[in-house]
Amino acid sequence: MEVKRGDEMKTVAFVILVSVSVCLLGACGQGEVKERVEDTVMRTSNEQKEKSDKEQRAEEIAKDFKEVKGAVAYDTEDELVVAFHVTQYQKFFTEKIEKKVKKALEKEFPDENVVVSHDLKIRLEIERLRRDVEQKQISEKELEKRIKKMKTLREEKA
Incomplete structure (x- = not known):
């Protein structure tokens, strides 16, 4: 060949x-x-x-816990919403960690209605909401609608 x-x-x-x-x-x-x-x-x-000082301080408090890998916060008119995620090894203890974080935040912000969640959907919604507000791509009406959506997401979890 x-x-x-x-x-x-x-x-x-x-x-x-x-x-x-x-x-x-x-x-x-x-x-x-x-x-x-x-x-x-x-x-x-x-x-x-x-970020507002309150949001930044809330994120720092949540991140101070060694179990918390990252946190985001959003300050609405009637509540301070903080969402966090934990390290892989702590996934089984998220409820316990959530209570500890909430207690620390309520101590720091006694006059605020503090809402703490480890739910990924809420964390992503806070990040999207903050981005849209900062880029001024959202109207006041849309902002209220998205905040209501975030509340319904929290209620779904419960």
């Missing part, structure tokens, strides 16, 4: 073409990722400035 020289050249050319294409496509995507990361960092730093 003889391999023709022309077939061999076509195979080599094809391999080179595919290799160059893969390299170019890989290199093109890196700039986009860097831009997205920079945008996220910029957005995050702006969000930190926008």
Whole structure:
């Protein structure tokens, strides 16, 4: 069985073409990722400035617990809503952790109606709500609607 020289050249050319294409496509995507990361960092730093002191303090109190991995807070007119997530090993104790966090927050904010949750849906809704408010993409009516939605999400959990 003889391999023709022309077939061999076509195979080599094809391999080179595919290799160059893969390299170019890989290199093109890196700039986009860097831009997205920079945008996220910029957005995050702006969000930190926008948060109210009460929200920021509530998040810090929740994060002070070693079991809590992260927390977000949103201050509405009638309540302070704090949602958190725990480390993987603490998932079985979320109710207990929730009570400890709520007790600490009520001690810090005695005049506030403090609502604490470990529910992912509520945490995501707070993050979306805060982002939309900061970007001024939400009307007063829509804000009230979303806050009501957050309350119904909490009631679903119970």
